[in-house]
Structures are given as C-alpha cells and as structure tokens.
Amino acid sequence: MTVHLDILGEEFLASPRMSTREETERLELLQGTLDLLILRTLQWGPAHGHAIAKAIEFKSDDVLQVEQGSLYPALHRLIKRRWISAQDGTSENNRKAKFYSLTTKGRRQLAVETGKWDRLAGAIARILRPTEERK
Amino acid sequence: MNKLGKRLLDDLDQEIREHIELATQENIDRGMAPEEARYAAMRKFGNVTRVKEDAREVWTLVWVEQFVQDIRFALRQLRKSTAFTAIAILTLALGIGANTAIFSAANALLLNPYPFPQPNRIVSLEARHISGKNGGTGFRDFLDWRKQNAVFEDMAILPWTGAYSWTGQGEPRRVVGGSTTAGFLRVLGIQPVIGRWFTPDEDTPGGPQVAVLSYPAWRRLFGGSDEILGRSITLDGRSFTIIGVLSSRFSFPGMQNCDFFTPLQENPLQGRYQHQYAVVARMKPGIPLARAQSEMMTIARRLEEEYPETNKGWGISVLPISRALAEHTRAPLTVLFSAVGFVLLLTCVNLASLLLARASARTQEMALRASLGATRRRIVCQLLTESVLLSVTGGAAGLLVAQWLIGVLRAAAPEDMGLDASFHLDPLVLVFALIVSLVTGVCFGLIPALYASRSNLSAPLKGDWKSWFGAASRTRLHSLLVAGEMALSLVLLAAAGLVVKDLIVVLHMNTGLRVDHVLTFYLDPPNGRYQTPQRSHALYDQLQASLKRAPGIDAVATVDTLPMTGGMTGGSFEIDGRPKPADWVDTLVQYNSASPGYFRAMGIPVLLGRDFDEQDAPASMPVAIINDTLARQFFPNEDPLGHTFKDDYDGSHRTIIGVVGSIKNQQPMRPPIPSVYAPYTQKGTGGMWLTVRTSGDPIKVASLARSTVRSIEPDILVLKMRTMRQVVSESLNQQFLVTTLLGSFAVFALLLAIIGVYGITAYSVSQRVHEMGIRMAMGASRRDIFLLVLRRGIVLALSGVAVGIPLALVISQLLRSMLYGISSRDLTVFLGVPVLLVGVAVLASCIPARRASRVDPIAALRYE
Numbered sequence: 001m002t003v004h005l006d007i008l009g010e011e012f013l014a015s016p017r018m019s020t021r022e023e024t025e026r027l028e029l030l031q032g033t034l035d036l037l038i039l040r041t042l043q044w045g046p047a048h049g050h051a052i053a054k055a056i057e058f059k060s061d062d063v064l065q066v067e068q069g070s071l072y073p074a075l076h077r078l079i080k081r082r083w084i085s086a087q088d089g090t091s092e093n094n095r096k097a098k099f100y101s102l103t104t105k106g107r108r109q110l111a112v113e114t115g116k117w118d119r120l121a122g123a124i125a126r127i128l129r130p131t132e133e134r135k
Numbered sequence: 136m137n138k139l140g141k142r143l144l145d146d147l148d149q150e151i152r153e154h155i156e157l158a159t160q161e162n163i164d165r166g167m168a169p170e171e172a173r174y175a176a177m178r179k180f181g182n183v184t185r186v187k188e189d190a191r192e193v194w195t196l197v198w199v200e201q202f203v204q205d206i207r208f209a210l211r212q213l214r215k216s217t218a219f220t221a222i223a224i225l226t227l228a229l230g231i232g233a234n235t236a237i238f239s240a241a242n243a244l245l246l247n248p249y250p251f252p253q254p255n256r257i258v259s260l261e262a263r264h265i266s267g268k269n270g271g272t273g274f275r276d277f278l279d280w281r282k283q284n285a286v287f288e289d290m291a292i293l294p295w296t297g298a299y300s301w302t303g304q305g306e307p308r309r310v311v312g313g314s315t316t317a318g319f320l321r322v323l324g325i326q327p328v329i330g331r332w333f334t335p336d337e338d339t340p341g342g343p344q345v346a347v348l349s350y351p352a353w354r355r356l357f358g359g360s361d362e363i364l365g366r367s368i369t370l371d372g373r374s375f376t377i378i379g380v381l382s383s384r385f386s387f388p389g390m391q392n393c394d395f396f397t398p399l400q401e402n403p404l405q406g407r408y409q410h411q412y413a414v415v416a417r418m419k420p421g422i423p424l425a426r427a428q429s430e431m432m433t434i435a436r437r438l439e440e441e442y443p444e445t446n447k448g449w450g451i452s453v454l455p456i457s458r459a460l461a462e463h464t465r466a467p468l469t470v471l472f473s474a475v476g477f478v479l480l481l482t483c484v485n486l487a488s489l490l491l492a493r494a495s496a497r498t499q500e501m502a503l504r505a506s507l508g509a510t511r512r513r514i515v516c517q518l519l520t521e522s523v524l525l526s527v528t529g530g531a532a533g534l535l536v537a538q539w540l541i542g543v544l545r546a547a548a549p550e551d552m553g554l555d556a557s558f559h560l561d562p563l564v565l566v567f568a569l570i571v572s573l574v575t576g577v578c579f580g581l582i583p584a585l586y587a588s589r590s591n592l593s594a595p596l597k598g599d600w601k602s603w604f605g606a607a608s609r610t611r612l613h614s615l616l617v618a619g620e621m622a623l624s625l626v627l628l629a630a631a632g633l634v635v636k637d638l639i640v641v642l643h644m645n646t647g648l649r650v651d652h653v654l655t656f657y658l659d660p661p662n663g664r665y666q667t668p669q670r671s672h673a674l675y676d677q678l679q680a681s682l683k684r685a686p687g688i689d690a691v692a693t694v695d696t697l698p699m700t701g702g703m704t705g706g707s708f709e710i711d712g713r714p715k716p717a718d719w720v721d722t723l724v725q726y727n728s729a730s731p732g733y734f735r736a737m738g739i740p741v742l743l744g745r746d747f748d749e750q751d752a753p754a755s756m757p758v759a760i761i762n763d764t765l766a767r768q769f770f771p772n773e774d775p776l777g778h779t780f781k782d783d784y785d786g787s788h789r790t791i792i793g794v795v796g797s798i799k800n801q802q803p804m805r806p807p808i809p810s811v812y813a814p815y816t817q818k819g820t821g822g823m824w825l826t827v828r829t830s831g832d833p834i835k836v837a838s839l840a841r842s843t844v845r846s847i848e849p850d851i852l853v854l855k856m857r858t859m860r861q862v863v864s865e866s867l868n869q870q871f872l873v874t875t876l877l878g879s880f881a882v883f884a885l886l887l888a889i890i891g892v893y894g895i896t897a898y899s900v901s902q903r904v905h906e907m908g909i910r911m912a913m914g915a916s917r918r919d920i921f922l923l924v925l926r927r928g929i930v931l932a933l934s935g936v937a938v939g940i941p942l943a944l945v946i947s948q949l950l951r952s953m954l955y956g957i958s959s960r961d962l963t964v965f966l967g968v969p970v971l972l973v974g975v976a977v978l979a980s981c982i983p984a985r986r987a988s989r990v991d992p993i994a995a996l997r998y999e
Contacts, residue, residue, distance in 0.1 A: 049150060050157045068154065069181035073189035076143060080193055086143065091153070093160065098150050 034074050035083075036117060037064075039102065039110040042084060046101035048091055049075065075100060083109050140194030147190055155180055184508075201516065209521040216493065220525070222890060223489050227529025229883055230482025231568040232536025234475050237876060238568075239537075239561040240544055252324040257456045258424070260290070260414040260431065265448045270410035270723060274401045276438065276446070277414055281318075283434050286419060286427045291319035292401075293413035296393055298822075299370040300661050300852055301356075309852055310352070312370065314399040322417045323387075329353075330364045330379030338398035345398065346375040350383040352394035370395075372661055407445035409706075410723070415456060428453040466952045467873040473949065474627060474880045479568060481623045483575040485887045488616040490522070490579035492898045515581060522580030523573065530569040537565065610899070614931060617891040621935025622942060624881075624888035625972055629943040631881030632964040633950055633957065634874045640956030642864060647798035647807060648698060649738025653859035654833035654840065655697055659822040659852040668753070672816055674848060675823060679730065682827060682843055687836050690828040692733035693815060696725070697824040698798045699859075699866040706783030708811065710769060724765060725800060725810040726784055728818040734760075734795050736828045744776050744793030751814040757782070758814065759789035762797040765809030782813065789813060802866045804955030826859075833858040873953070885975065888935075892976045896928045897983040907987055908995025917988040924987045928980025932973045940969060 041047065041055045052075075053068045078084045083106035091097035102110070155176050162172030180186075213220045251257065260280065262272045272280070274292075281290040294313025301310045317338040320326065333345050346368065348357075357363055366377050375397065418427050431451040438446045504514055537560055658678070665671045675693055682691045696704060708724040731747040734740075742763055751758050759782070766775050779788045789811075797807035815823070829836045841853050857865070864871070900907075907920055915923075947959040957964075 048154075050154045067181040068158070068179055069151070069183065069186035070189070072147065072151070072186055073193055076140070076190045076193040079143065080140070088146075091157065093157070095153055095156065096149065097153055098146065 032113070033117075034070070035078055036110075036113045038071070038074060038078060038100075039083065039106060039113065042100060042102045043107070043110060046087075046099045048089075048097040048099050050091075050097075052100070078106070082106075137194070144187075144191060144194065147187060151180070151183060151186065201513070202520075205517045205520040206524065208517060209524050212521060213525065219489060219493055222894075223486060223525055224529045224532055226482055226485050226489070226887065226890070227526065227572050228532030228536050230478055230485075231530055231533025231565070231572060232540060233880065233883065234479050234482075234568050235533065235537040235560065235565045236540035236544060237471055237475050238564040239541060240471075255455060256418045256420070257322060257324075258416055258418060258427065258453050259293075259456050260416055261452045261454065262410060263450050263452045264723075265450065266722070271412045272414050273407050273409040273445075274403065274405055274412060275407050277316075277412060278403055279438060280414070280431065280434055280451070283437070284430055286422045286430045287416040288419050289318040289321040290414060290416040291316045291322045292399060293415055294319070294393060294396060295399065295412065298659055298852065298854065300372075300659065300850065302369050302372075302661075302850075308356075309854070310356075310370070310394040312346070312395045312397060313393045314397050316399050316401075319396070319415075322415050323385075324417065325382060325385060327379035328382040330377075332379055333398045338400060340400050340402050342398060342400050344373060344375045345378045346370075346395045347379040347381060347397075348377055348395045349381050349393055350385065353380045356394070372664065407442055424453065424455065467869065470630070470949060470953065471873065471876060473946070474630070474877055477623055477627055478880050478883060479571060481620060481627075481884055481887050483572060484616050484620050484623070485891055486572065486575050487579040488613055488620070488891055489894065490576065491582065491613050491616065492894055494579070494582040518581055519577060522576040525580070526569070526573040526576040529572060529576075530565075533568065534560075534565060613895055613898075617895045618931055618935040618938065620888050620891040621932055621972060621976065622939035624884040625936060625939030625968060626943045626946055627877075627881045627884040628968045628972065629939075629947060629964055630950060631874075631877045632968050633947060633954060633959065633961060634870075634877050636961060636964060637954045637956045638867065638870055638874050641802075641804050641867065641870070644799075644803040644956065646699065646803050646863060647739065647796055648859075649828070650859045650863055652829050652831075652833055653737065654827040654829055654836055654856070655824055655859055655862060656840070656856035657697075657822055657824050657852075657854040658844065659854060660848060661850045661852075664850070668818075672753075675730070675815070677847055678825070678844060681847060682825070682840060685836070685839055685843055687829055687831055687839070688827055689830055690732055690736040692730045692736040692826050693823045694727060694729040694733050694826065695815065695818075695823055696727050696800075697826070697862065698737075698800055699802070699862050704784075708765070708769065708783070708809070709781045711779040711781060711788055722768070722809065724783075725808045726782075727810060727812045728815040729812050730815050733812075733826070736826050737798075739798060740796040742794045742796060743774070744791070746793060747812075747814040751816060753816050757787040757789040757817055758792045760793040760795055760812040761791055762795050762807065762810045762812075764797040764807045765811065766794050768809055780811075782811075785818070787817075803863060870953075885972070888972065889975055889979045892928055892931060893979040893982065895931065896924060896980045897986075899927060900924055900983045900987045904987075904990060904995050907990055908992045908997075911990075911992035912996060920990075921984045921988040924984035925977065925980050928976055928984070929973070932976035935976075936969045936972060939972075940965065943968075 037056050038052060041052050041059070044055075047055065049071055050068070053071055056064055075084070075086075079086060079100075082103060084100050085103050086098050086100050089097060089099045155173075158176035158179060159169075159173045162175050163169055165172075167175060177183075260272070262270055262276070264270070277290070277292060281287075284290070292315055294315040296311055296313045299310050299312050301308045317333055317335040320332045326332075327347060328350070330347070332347055337343055337345055348363070353359060353363060357366075363377055363380060367374050368377065369375075375395075377395075381396075418424070428451075431453055435446075435449060435451045439449065501514060505511075541560055658675075660671065660674060665674060679691045679693065682688055704726045706724060706726050708722065729747070731749070731751070734746055743766075744760070747758070747760070759780070761775060769775070770778070775791050775794060777790065779790050781787075782789050795812070797810070799805060800808050800810070825840075827833070827836065827840060837856055841856070844851060844853055910920065910923075911917075943965070944960060951959045
C-alpha cells in the first residue's frame, strides 16, 4: 500500500513535500519527521543532498517520496541546531558538493528522537488497533 | 543572520544546481532523453525559489528581516517619487504644525494653564450692575465680602501694577511692581521659595515698606544672590525691605512682568463709590460654584440695603478665573478652533487625494507582485510601512513647525493674552493630529493593496489598468476630494477675507480725534521729589513750555488717560440739585484730567462753552468739561453749561464750562463713554501723558522731545513713545493677531487647493495620453486639447465653489460678533474670493493643459 504523506510544517517554514507515487490518502505526520529521517540516513555515513534524498526513497522501498528541494531547508535547520555539520567535497562524478555528517550531539539526538518516535507510533497504534497485534 | 548561515546560503545556489545535475544524469542513465531527464529532475526537486526562501528563513528572524526589507523598500519608493513625497510631507508638516501650535495656544488661553494647586478652585469676583455694566470693586466692599462669606478660603485683590523708578545702581531703571493684599498667595495656593509673604498686619496703612521679589527680577536685578532677605531697595525715592522671593513657576496673566509685590496698605475707611479693584478668591474644598455665587449675591443684597447710595443695583458675579480672563477672547478663539479643524480636515483630504493618485500608478506594480507569489499580507504590510513612514516623517516635520510657530506666537502676542514663557506645545494635541494623519495615510495608502488581491491580474499586468474595475470610481472619489478641498478653502478664505476687510475698515474708523501728526509719550516723575501737587504742576508746566518752543512742534498738552489705551478711571456722575428718581441706575463715567489746549492739540472740537485756560487754577472755582455723549445722556433737552456736579474722586462740586466732541476710549469700534475732564491743575498728579502736535512726521521729533524732557528733569521716566496712529493700531493688537492667524490658515488652504487641482489635472492628463493621441489624429487641434483639459479644472473649481459659498455664508455667521465694520455677508468678499479661487484653479490647470496640448500625437498613440 502506498500512502501520501503530508508533513505539517510550522507556521513560518514551508511544509516540506513528501508524497508517494500514487495519489490515495494523505497521512499527516508531525514536524521533525524529515529531520529524523535525515539524521538516520546520515548515521550510515556522510552524504550530500541528492544522496540523502535517494537514500530515503530507497530505504523506504519507495514508499516515501521526498520533494527533494525541501531537504535543504531541513538540512539548514539541522545545521543551525548543530546536529549535523557541512563540509565541501567532491561527489561521484567529480563535481563539487557539500557533504553533511552527524555531530556527536546529533548522534545523541538521534537516539532521543528515535525513542520519541517509537513511543508516538506505539501510542497511535494502541489507539487504532487496541486488540490486534502491535508491532 | 550569522556568518555560517550566510556562507551556507551563498553556496546553496550552486548546491541546488549540482543536485539537479546529478538527478538529470541519473535520469539519462535510466534511459530518458536529455531534455526529458532534466525536466523530470527539476520537477522532482520542486520550486527552487521557494526552497531558497525557506532555507533563508531558517537563519533569520523572519519578521525582523521582512520589516527591515519593507522599510528599505518603502524608502526607495518614496525617494523615487520625490515630488509626491515632498508635497505629502510638506502638507503634513504644515497642517500638523500649524494646528498643534494654534490649538496649544487656544488650549493655554481657555483651558487653564495656571501652575497653582487646583486652579479650578480659583475664581474671580466681579461687581456687576443690573444695567449691564461691570466694574471693579471698592476696597470697603472687598473687606465686607471677605468678612461675611463662608465659602472662600481667602480673598485677595489682584495686584494693582504700576511702573516704578528703581535707583541705587547707576541709571534709574524702570521696574514694575504690584500692590496686593496679604491673602493673595493663599488664594493662589503657593508659597515664596525664599523668605515669606507679607502678613495682614503689614498690610495696613502706615505699615512697613516691604517687598517680595519675583523670581526673574531676583535673577535679573540681584544676580540670584543668596543674600537677598533684608536687603533694601529704593523705589520712587522710597526704601523697601525685601522679605521674600517668589518661585519661578509663579505666572499669572497680566502679571508676567511684575518684578515685585508690595502690600496694598489701602485705607479701609475710604468711600464706597470706587470701583477700581479686581478681586480673586479660592473656594473652599467641596463648595460648588453655584453655591459660591448665591452666597455672594446674598452678601451683595445685604450691602445694597446697608449702603443704598453706593451699592444700589450692584451684584456680584463669580466666575472661574480662566473664563473671566478669557471672556473677551472667547469669540476669536472659537473661530480659531474651527479654523484649526478645517485645516486638519483639509490636510487629510489633500493627503488622501495624493495617495489616491499614486495608488493608480502602482496597481501595475501590485499586480506584478501578486502574480509572483506575494501574499496579500506581505503587500499590505509593505504598503502600510510606506504610509506609516510618510505619516511619521510628516509628523516629525510638523513638530518642528509647531515649535517654531509657538515661538513666534509667544513673541507676537499682546501681553495681556497670557501667552507667556510657560506657554508650550501641548503634547496631546500633537498626538491627536498625528493619529488623524496616520489614519488617513494608512487608509488611503492601502488602496492599491485592495486591488492586488483580486483574481484577474492579467489586465493590469498588461498595462491596461484603465479598464479595471474601480478605476472609474477611484477617479470619481478623487474628484470629490479635490472639489471638497476647494469648498473648504473657500470657507477659510472667505473668513479671512471678512476679518481682514473688517480690520482695515476699523483702522480707519473715526476715533473722534486727530490721529496724524501727533506724538504721545508717558512721563513718570520720581515720586520722592514731586510729592506735592504744586511741584508736580510746576514740572509739567515747565515741560510743556519748553517743548512748545522746540522746532517742529505746534502744540503740547497733557492728559492723564490717553485715548485708545483702554485706561479707565470710572466714577459716578451726580448732578447737584437733581433728586435721584426711584429707578436711578448708576452710570459709570470716565474721569480725566487735562491741560489747557488739550482738545485743540488732539483735534477734538469744542462744541459749547470754552476750553480750560489760566484762570482755572487750583484756588479758583472747580470746573469741568464734559463730552457730548455725557451731555446727551444727562442733559438731553437743556444746556449743560453752568450746572454743577459732584466729582466722584475728590468730592468737589464742579461747574460745567464746556462740551467737547466724544472720542473712542478703547478701540475704534467701541462706542464712546460719557466723560468728564477736569483741569489738571485742580487735580492730583503722578504720571501724565504728553501729546505733541507736530508739523511734520511725529517720529522725527521723538528724540528732540526726549532730550528736552531730560534736560529739565533727568530722573524722569519717558515711556511708550509712539505716534497716535501707532496707538490706534496697538489698541487693535488682538484683532491683528487673529487676522494674521486666520489669514495664514487661509493662504495655506489656498495652497493646498491649488496643489489638489494641479495634481488631479496632471494625473488625469497622464492617464488620457492615449486618448489625446487619438483625438489629435482625428483632427483635434492643440487648442482643443488645451481647452479640454482646462475644462476639467474649471468644472472642479466651479463645483467646489458651488458647495463652498453656501457653506461659507453659514459659517461666517460665527464671525458676526467679531466684525464691527462690515456685514458677515459682505459682497466684495463673497464675490472676490470665489473669483480668486476659480482663477487660481484655472491657472493651476493651465500647466498640465499646456503639456497635454504639446504632446506628440504619434508618441501618444503608441503610449499604452
């Protein structure tokens, strides 16, 4: 099943666009989910913007399709909070690119955010399916 | 925004480009055609501009950045259209500035400026006769009022001011002193800042000569020295001990120049027929004005019964002090207030029409911004910033104008108006004017924003904003505004015209005496040396004789009260041998003393009998001359010569030996008062006015006269040297002030109206350039185009005038009480002003009309 995911943004930031290939329902997620996904992706090592986008798509089995541009404001947000850092480097086809990597603080934050997300997901699941099996 | 953010944002451009490149390459690898690959990559990426903006917002405090951006943009826009900005700011500055200054003045005069505790408890008590006359109070009445009432904390006599000669430090200096009773400070509710005020014991006849200095006098004459108490000063040859200094905040209308105060030491046993003092009192806390009034009336009735000869018919009127002082300025102030309202309205209308014209020019810009993605909120914010910036700048400029104007008013106002050093800008008024103009600016400045939010943006983008909905109604609104401006200007101009014409007429009114070739001045001999009447008379005789010998002088005379200076020495007039009828109403008659030849010198005709001459000496029969107003009132059907009457001031019985023409005592438009003249040789003395008839220009004789006087008595004070013509115009000082103010308002209104007409005509021309081109191509001559544009201006002017004239006719009724020489519907004014206004409007329209007729038809046709 593929779902559209509309992530609500805060008032003064534009909503990053994420959607799935088919247009069916829209699922609204809390802000910061994209941030979490980025942090997770970077846990596997530094990457540049395009690579992060591809990784998210790939790792979610193409369920999550990121409007790639919205990555960049998210990345800037993470840099401002000092959860990731940016370095200039060269990409695969010998072109200039900025590489992002987790900071120590970011690593710590990832654990915290993952825990929060798990709790949230669990709570929602309990409400939706009180008697059925939970994952 | 910090450095890191800045760097990252700078790099973001390239980063995005690289990203898209990569994606494109991937798509190509997957088998898409290059064009399609790039297109797919870009679509996957999303709105680049938005991404950049969002990234930017991470690093900045959005609203601060937006605000700064708005301000910078607003400044740039305002700078681009310099003419508009300059006119708008000028309009606001003059409107707000003038209004604030005048309003502050009116406020200061009417609504209470007194630096005393609870000044609204201070009242003035005036003796009012049932015949309508009012006057001062006698000292004995004052004492009774004070003793018998239960509603006032204390009562006092308003300081009786006079000039003194202060000797003891080189040249004799002129100082002004006031005599008052011991309760004065208690009435005001203040204390001296150094030392003390005089006690009731000191305020008795024969009491000690003590004085309390005013603060400015202390600084000016004694350098603010600490060793001031106990020092003695010599005034008019008498020695006074200083016992106190008043605070710098003490200020009372009419007493701004008072350098010191001494106890009145008035004789409590004098007769009751005098009416020379002004009385003030402070009501006890909790006592309402009505109660004070009724209590005083009861006392007045009691006195009437006890002393019927002197107090019959006299009541007491209790008024709050501010109103009492401003009584004679009420009508002009109302007029000025209204003018202020008009001018403020006019300013706002002008601002509105300016903004409206500008709005039309900017609809294209707004449509463009909207189509590029600007939210309505952003556009409104930006326009708001612009309007606010404009209004605030205009307001600041207005503040400067107001301060300057207040300085001017302070310097130019006649002394007794009360606009003294404590007169300052009223911040409340400034804020009010600012708010009004801000609201106008904001309302009309936001109009372009309304149109920016409409859905159909293609028309304005193409430049075809004329066909847009709203353009026609906007033009109509604009025309309405300008016509309204013209109407308002007409009202102000008519009012000013009436007042100006009236002043001119009044200035040339017959005063009953010769006004040209007469020099006047006041002499004040040092009291110490001329205590006895004989010595004083001898001095004046000597002065007059030697002045007459001087070249250029035809005649010299003296009088104790100069006409047109408002001096009043009133008393009652009782004919001997005539019993008073039951309904006798006491009339106040002016008592003067004059030298022989006075009437001739002043050009006053002797109608019956004779002038004074040498036979009227102190020892001979007391005589008097009356004026014909008195003669007509008291001797309507008989010859007054030979009758005797009781002189109210010295009690002697004088024989009437002559009747002279009546003169105006106060102002040229006020009717003459019945007057009595006694020869000055048979009267007491003190200061006297000298009137000198000259053969040539009176001013040329001034210094000669002064030196002649000084050569005889060097210590005499020579004051207020003026020509009679100057005296006449000075008597109209208040009228001059009001006329000047009103005239300035009117000129300002005219200016605004001209700008309005010019603006709207120019603007409509710029809108119809294309149409002009077509007309010219179809055969219209340059003249036709010229007349076409001119016609618009004329129509506007005429419609404004049509509304303005009836409005002006109605409003000019407000002026009726101020106009003495002309009617409030004066034809010259009501014909001249509309003609002037229409003429000026036509001229203003000529310039754009001419420009329109000069336009090249081919360029016009191409113009969209």
